[in-house]
Amino acid sequence: MPGNNQTVISEFLLLGLPIPPEHQHLFYALLLAMYLTTILGNLLIIVLIQLDSHLHTPMYLFLSNLSFSDLCFSSVTVPKFLQNMQSQVPSIPYAGCLTQLYFFFLFGDMESFLLVVMAYDRYVAICFPLHYTSIMNPKLCVWLVVLSWVLATFPAMLHTLLMARLSFCEDNVIPHFFCDISALLKLACSDTLTNEVFMFITGTLSIVIPFILITLSYARIVSSILKVPSTRVIHKVFSTCGSHLSVVSLFYGTIIGLYLCPSATTSAMKETYSLRNRDMKEALRRVFCKKKLISGV
């Protein structure tokens, strides 16, 4: 439609979630509580891991990175949503929308790649216990984290640049609580084929491939247990992989089933899992009680 292109959209309206007006206050309080839990829980995990030298192992350093990404990921969308729930006109500037898009993909993909790195770490720990420290050396750990950041930057950048090319005409109403890429593509009045193809490709690369890699590494872990079934090994697998597996299933469960739900919900659940972990509880005790530990294990 030529002529329509003259209109320059300077802001979008975020309609939010379909919550009945009588439940708005309750929902706001719940969402705020969940968001604060996410932030405080993740901060606690990061601080604990930094303070306690027993937790300076690859698994916990990766977990700390995951907590950082998770903290940032929730902060991309939830604060703006909370603010919009309180305002008469729930708007977001055009630049704000693109910024949300960029950081949403950056931190979302970062979480996805870190989960793969953590699965690889567990695979090495269970299948090559004697070579674990030499394989997962500090250099490789830093390299894996940097690689995850770099890999997450590309799709985020390209999605944002491709979105910035599109023109938006009259319709600026997003039926969502954040600048969701598919909602934005529906509003655009220029050709969105490139964006959709790219969305399909990166969706595959950043969701399906990590999922396959995680499944493969757990398949190797399970087959190595089945070869030499011993209660000690099984116990070790459950105690070190249990929390990772819960986070992985939550992460993919969320993507598959609850795409429409606020991200803070799952994040809050994730913290519960991380903090329920025995090592984290002990670290908490050590940090707060300042007890000297005799054993070095």
Ligand SMILES: *[C@@H]1O[C@H](CO)[C@@H](O)[C@H](O)[C@H]1NC(C)=O
């Ligand atoms: C992320 O992981 C790297 C490599 O293991 C580690 O050096 C760094 O301290 C971690 N960063 C955070 C914020 O936990």
